[in-house]
Amino acid sequence: MFNKLRIAVVIFITTVLVGVVTATPTGMVQSELNKGWRFRQARLQQWRTATVPGVVHTDLLDHGLIEDPFFRLNERSVQWVDKEDWVYETTFDIPAKMLGYKNYRLVFNGLDTYADVELNGEKILSADNMFRRWPVDVSQKLKERGNVLQIYFHSPIKIDIPKWEALPYHYEAGNDQSQNGGLFGKQVSIFARKAGYHYGWDWGPRLVTSGIWRSVVLESWNDACIEDLAFQTQQLGKRTAQVVCEVEINSEKSADEANVSIFDENTKMFVGSTICDLKQGINHIKVNFKLNNPRLWWCNGLGEPELYDFRVELSINNKLVDSRKQTTGIRTIELVRENDKEGQSFYFRLNGVRVFAKGANYIPSDNFLPRVTIADYKKTIDDAVAVHMNMLRVWGGGIYENDEFYDLCDRNGLLIWQDFMFACSLYPAEGEMLENIRLEAIDNVKRMRNHPSLAVWCGNNENQTAWFSWGWKENYERQNKAYAEKIWKQYCDQYFDVLDKVVDEYALNVPYTPSSPFASKEVAQEKNIGDRHFWGVWTGAFPISAYRDEHSRFFSEYGFQSFPEIQTVKRYAPEQEDQDLLSDAMMWHQRGGKNANERIYKHLLNEYQEPKGFENLLYMTQILQADAVKIAMEAHRRDKPYCMGTLYWQINDCWPVASWSSRDYYGRWKALHYFVKNAFDDILVSPVERNGRLEVWVISDRQQPVKGKLEIIIYDMKGKRVNNVTRNVRLKADESLKVTDQAVKELIGNYAPGDVVVYADFVVQNEKKHYTNNCFLVKQKEMNYQEAVIDPVIEPKEYGFRVTLRTNTFARGVFMELKGQDYFFNKNFFDLFPGHPVTLEVETSLSPQEFEKQLCIKTLRDAYK
Numbered sequence: 001m002f003n004k005l006r007i008a009v010v011i012f013i014t015t016v017l018v019g020v021v022t023a024t025p026t027g028m029v030q031s032e033l034n035k036g037w038r039f040r041q042a043r044l045q046q047w048r049t050a051t052v053p054g055v056v057h058t059d060l061l062d063h064g065l066i067e068d069p070f071f072r073l074n075e076r077s078v079q080w081v082d083k084e085d086w087v088y089e090t091t092f093d094i095p096a097k098m099l100g101y102k103n104y105r106l107v108f109n110g111l112d113t114y115a116d117v118e119l120n121g122e123k124i125l126s127a128d129n130m131f132r133r134w135p136v137d138v139s140q141k142l143k144e145r146g147n148v149l150q151i152y153f154h155s156p157i158k159i160d161i162p163k164w165e166a167l168p169y170h171y172e173a174g175n176d177q178s179q180n181g182g183l184f185g186k187q188v189s190i191f192a193r194k195a196g197y198h199y200g201w202d203w204g205p206r207l208v209t210s211g212i213w214r215s216v217v218l219e220s221w222n223d224a225c226i227e228d229l230a231f232q233t234q235q236l237g238k239r240t241a242q243v244v245c246e247v248e249i250n251s252e253k254s255a256d257e258a259n260v261s262i263f264d265e266n267t268k269m270f271v272g273s274t275i276c277d278l279k280q281g282i283n284h285i286k287v288n289f290k291l292n293n294p295r296l297w298w299c300n301g302l303g304e305p306e307l308y309d310f311r312v313e314l315s316i317n318n319k320l321v322d323s324r325k326q327t328t329g330i331r332t333i334e335l336v337r338e339n340d341k342e343g344q345s346f347y348f349r350l351n352g353v354r355v356f357a358k359g360a361n362y363i364p365s366d367n368f369l370p371r372v373t374i375a376d377y378k379k380t381i382d383d384a385v386a387v388h389m390n391m392l393r394v395w396g397g398g399i400y401e402n403d404e405f406y407d408l409c410d411r412n413g414l415l416i417w418q419d420f421m422f423a424c425s426l427y428p429a430e431g432e433m434l435e436n437i438r439l440e441a442i443d444n445v446k447r448m449r450n451h452p453s454l455a456v457w458c459g460n461n462e463n464q465t466a467w468f469s470w471g472w473k474e475n476y477e478r479q480n481k482a483y484a485e486k487i488w489k490q491y492c493d494q495y496f497d498v499l500d501k502v503v504d505e506y507a508l509n510v511p512y513t514p515s516s517p518f519a520s521k522e523v524a525q526e527k528n529i530g531d532r533h534f535w536g537v538w539t540g541a542f543p544i545s546a547y548r549d550e551h552s553r554f555f556s557e558y559g560f561q562s563f564p565e566i567q568t569v570k571r572y573a574p575e576q577e578d579q580d581l582l583s584d585a586m587m588w589h590q591r592g593g594k595n596a597n598e599r600i601y602k603h604l605l606n607e608y609q610e611p612k613g614f615e616n617l618l619y620m621t622q623i624l625q626a627d628a629v630k631i632a633m634e635a636h637r638r639d640k641p642y643c644m645g646t647l648y649w650q651i652n653d654c655w656p657v658a659s660w661s662s663r664d665y666y667g668r669w670k671a672l673h674y675f676v677k678n679a680f681d682d683i684l685v686s687p688v689e690r691n692g693r694l695e696v697w698v699i700s701d702r703q704q705p706v707k708g709k710l711e712i713i714i715y716d717m718k719g720k721r722v723n724n725v726t727r728n729v730r731l732k733a734d735e736s737l738k739v740t741d742q743a744v745k746e747l748i749g750n751y752a753p754g755d756v757v758v759y760a761d762f763v764v765q766n767e768k769k770h771y772t773n774n775c776f777l778v779k780q781k782e783m784n785y786q787e788a789v790i791d792p793v794i795e796p797k798e799y800g801f802r803v804t805l806r807t808n809t810f811a812r813g814v815f816m817e818l819k820g821q822d823y824f825f826n827k828n829f830f831d832l833f834p835g836h837p838v839t840l841e842v843e844t845s846l847s848p849q850e851f852e853k854q855l856c857i858k859t860l861r862d863a864y865k
């Protein structure tokens with residue numbers, strides 16, 4: 001013991017004095033096996049080159065064997081692919097740097113899904129879960145040269161159909177488009193631990209792919225290696241953070257002179273160490289340490305998302321054996337669910353500070369996952385931050401995202417609501433399947449737990465609300481009470497027991513919620529308890545204005561569909577005959593079907609005048625979506641602190657399609673995404689008309705009190721001031737305040753409400769920025785908009801142009817586009833008042849002449865019939 005202490009002290013002193021340990025660690029060596037792959041259809045002989053990581057559809061595409069499934073109706077012609085088995089193969093030598101090691105392991109980071117793996121003709125693995133990581137010890141099986149690695153992917157359909165046929169009842173899986181896949185009603189998706197949306201969704205095609213979708217890595221090490229690190233902030237004091245790092249060490253044999261030390265890579269300082277014995281096999285060693293004046297991780301809007309790069313070193317008998325780096329953040333996160341006089345709270349507390357969550361739901365960015373690049377992730381995250389989001393919800397019908405996604409969230413201060421991958425379905429969660437689910441949960445919770453962005457783990461998406469409110473429970477009970485009991489027991493075992501325990505054991509104090517929405521075990525959703533999904537407007541039961549009056553402690557979903565703009569539509573439906581909402585190509589890319597179009601149309605005609613032609617209709621659906629969701633976002637923020645979060649459905653698409661997204665598949669911002677920027681700003685001024693009165697609210701998410709001046713101006717269409725009201729406003733930290741509440745009649749006098757626009761402007765004392773917002777006193781179709789003459793003044797700038805727009809009459813929803821070009825306007829879909837020019841910037845490679853020729857400007861009035 002004395003000896004160990006002495007060594008610890010010596011190591012401590014040396015490292016503090018020297019700063020860094022200089023020895024290069026031997027440790028684990030890794031090499032990715034991404035070369036020389038080929039593939040074939042199992043019952044054909046011809047091999048073709050393959051890309052790994054990749055999937056069979058993209059390999060077939062690369063060889064011209066299928067056509068782009070995203071184009072027009074091509075998805076139909078690739079439905080044979082999921083009924084076939086596929087074989088992938090490569091040959092590899094042990095890389096020179098890895099020769100002579102004692103231990104070798106192959107790690108399959110993602111096999112989609114039913115895969116038999118052979119190494120040199122010997123079976124080494126049968127995988128059955130695309131979300132799991134599969135390490136296989138191959139120390140005794142590797143040759144120095146010419147190892148043959150073969151992976152046989154069984155058709156997931158062929159594997160799962162017998163399971164479906166064997167059951168006297170069927171598990172609900174409403175989004176599984178088995179009909180498209182030629183399987184009639186056989187919805188088999190729930191048997192496979194495979195991304196739910198691969199089987200189709202109400203915004204996505206059915207493309208049930210297979211393949212090595214994440215890397216295959218060869219690893220080697222000698223006596224011991226660091227398998228995993230887990231950094232947890234245990235306590236935050238005024239000036240200190242108490243941190244514990246749990247180090248998972250794999251040791252070949254026992255050792256009683258091991259030392260684990262931790263260094264801060266930025267300061268090059270030693271932060272903590274421990275001396276320990278190692279037993280043969282897996283060891284969990286805890287190192288406690290204290291950080292003085294810690295740089296805390298904050299979400300966007302609350303502070304800097306500070307990160308630490310730690311290095312952990314393992315030495316045995318004073319010899320450095322392995323070392324591993326880990327980036328993480330120092331923060332505590334809580335989900336506060338406390339009974340209060342209204343019901344029960346539901347909000348996040350970060351480092352002790354209450355957070356109003358502003359964000360959106362995220363689905364996978366492509367049907368073929370390996371082709372999502374880091375640049376694609378970066379664009380999504382940048383676009384979220386650009387509109388002041390602080391949270392994304394990774395929804396349960398997709399995947400546990402790649403590490404790079406969470407790295408970007410860490411670096412940009414985006415909190416993550418992470419669903420487990422179960423959505424809108426019931427699953428046969430018992431026996432081997434439940435164990436498979438448990439192991440999948442452990443793999444992913446462990447993989448993600450050092451990310452400070454991770455705020456909550458959630459059992460599933462809408463499975464519980466479906467059980468109680470979509471008639472599922474009663475359906476099963478009607479068939480046979482025993483079925484209902486069995487399925488509900490499976491449900492409870494999975495979400496109230498197994499997943500809850502995994503989070504408790506492995507997630508380092510990140511909270512768990514069993515489902516979204518969730519109120520209690522007996523009730524799916526309530527207005528005054530837990531989180532809520534509000535779909536009443538979209539499904540048509542309520543008018544758009546209902547968004548203004550709905551309450552919840554936390555809206556984790558609500559949304560409204562729109563079409564992508566014409567430039568995107570032309571990429572998937574370019575023919576003249578396609579340019580109609582009811583054309584086959586357009587309907588193919590509307591997975592809500594006729595119903596969805598009817599809903600859009602119904603609300604559109606309820607709120608606006610009739611559109612003129614196809615292109616204008618596309619544009620107007622975006623205005624409709626943006627106006628609708630804006631009402632909701634503002635109402636949720638006004639409702640603070642009763643309501644503490646607003647996540648709309650959805651920030652992205654997985655292919656080009658009509659959907660609820662605010663950015664389309666190519667990353668183009670729809671009108672909604674521009675609107676979010678204002679609605680989610682740190683301060684929101686929110687005028688709202690209710691029962692003949694105009695209320696104006698100011699909402700601040702700042703953590704300090706705010707003083708400022710509110711000005712409410714009523715303009716007529718020509719830009720003349722009809723009336724104005726000014727107020728000095730004092731807001732407490734993190735407050736929502738109703739500042740004025742006046743009769744509309746008094747404000748507008750003899751003017752017709754359709755002839756005026758309410759403009760609200762708030763400026764914080766000693767700051768320059770104007771927080772502004774417009775509001776209308778009647779529906780858009782009752783507004784008396786005149787045809788506007790808008791003249792753009794164009795100046796060239798680096799990578800594009802600066803454009804200033806002026807108008808002679810109020811112009812609603814000013815939209816600018818360039819034909820067929822990739823471009824980005826930093827402002828678009830805005831309202832333009834006479835006498836208030838708007839200047840914006842556009843990125844494009846067009847010449848000034850071309851730009852001027854191509855620039856199209858449209859207003860809502862222009863889109864009307």
Ligand code: BMA
Nearest residue numbers: 202203424461462533557649
């Ligand atoms: C939500 C989601 C998704 C679905 C969306 C639109 O409830 O959970 O399952 O795609 O609605 O219908």
